[in-house]
Amino acid sequence: MGLVIRGGWVLDERGHPRRRDVLIDGGRIAALGPRLPDAGHDVVDASGLLVLPGLVDLHVHLREPGFEAKETIATGTQAAARGGFTTVACMPNTRPPLDRPELVRWVRAKAEREGAARVLPFACITREQAGRELADFRALRDAGALAVTDDGRGVQNAAVMRAAMREAAQLGLVVAAHCEDEALAGAGAVHDGAFARRFGLPGIPGSAEAVQVARDIALTMETGCRYHVLHLSAKESVAFVRQAKALGVPVTAEVTPHHLLLCDADIPAPDANWKMNPPLRSREDREALIEGLLDGTIDFIATDHAPHTAEEKARDMAAAPFGIVGLETAFPLLYTHLVETGICTLQQLVDWLTVKPAQAFGLPYGRLAVGAAADLTLVDLEAERAVDPAAFASKGRNTPFAGWRLKGWPVLTMLEGRVTWQDPARFALT
């Protein structure tokens, strides 16, 4: 017996909403049409709801192993499910870092047992993320690593980065980079701009990111490696990626919801819930990111969900760790502030959160089509409520968006036909 998702709005090829039924059988989408027969199937009433392919977030920190006080694979994937995400890629800056194949296998096995989302682990570029010797890419790939990155830190030595790209090119692995020149970033806590000056905080200039983006594009041209820029934040970086793409360089880039929606002028006062790396930059940087996303320079959106404990984030802005959570607010934030404001269409937003990240990493997810895995997200576009960090599934409560009134909340999430989250006020599926 299958399950019919009855009467929801499905976006067609041209992005127009159509009333469609979705039949799920054996964890796959078995049929999609205007009026499918019940034929003894279970039925979910999706009338009035948007039915999307399960959202894909290729940049999250699940913190296991080693930082279970911040998050676990279980709580992080529950946060993903609540946010409408069915596939997440987790970063290797754990303790120990994911620089050996047995660690990649351990994360995959634990996620398989406890996860409420599909988890694709990134592995390290360098051993211990120390920036010196390369990890064993072939063994990491064979253990199931999605790609390699030293996220949390930039690779400081250009020769090490070039060696990584040569090796990755041989193996068909993507190199994903956290671009940050540590000599330029120094001990900075926020963007090197008006807010930093007003509160006497050390600043991180946009150039700290952009010089590594430029360097890595040159190395990509030399090595032919597939290169991806994580959490793009500076207008100069956008310009470099745009130019590289025009030259046919195999580069992709992502941007976070917070860099699209906030700039340093929005920070109300020194408060570590507004501290993340890269930092919120200037209004012009933010505008360049939106422009880059709209013109295809930036390929997709990823949250960089980076949970920390309340105690860590209660420290002052200079001392607290970088990072904010993102999984449980991403869709409503972007729907309310990009789609409802007319900056982009619903179809564009959905693509940036589904098929675009999947395509960039060669993954078969993010499409609502017969034969595809039944990863689905039902969203109520009219539901409006305030962001309440106390109600998060994540252990992290560190968000600058607390109290924001948003529309477009996910109400049911399904991974391969199994419900991973449902709004208890609306559904009671088993």
Ligand SMILES: NC(=O)N[C@@H](CC(=O)O)C(=O)O
């Ligand atoms: N983005 C952040 O501010 N923090 C991330 C590291 C990272 O993504 O670089 C973290 O691990 O906490």
Ligand SMILES: [Zn+2]
């Ligand atoms: Zn990073």
Ligand SMILES: [Zn+2]
């Ligand atoms: Zn990150």
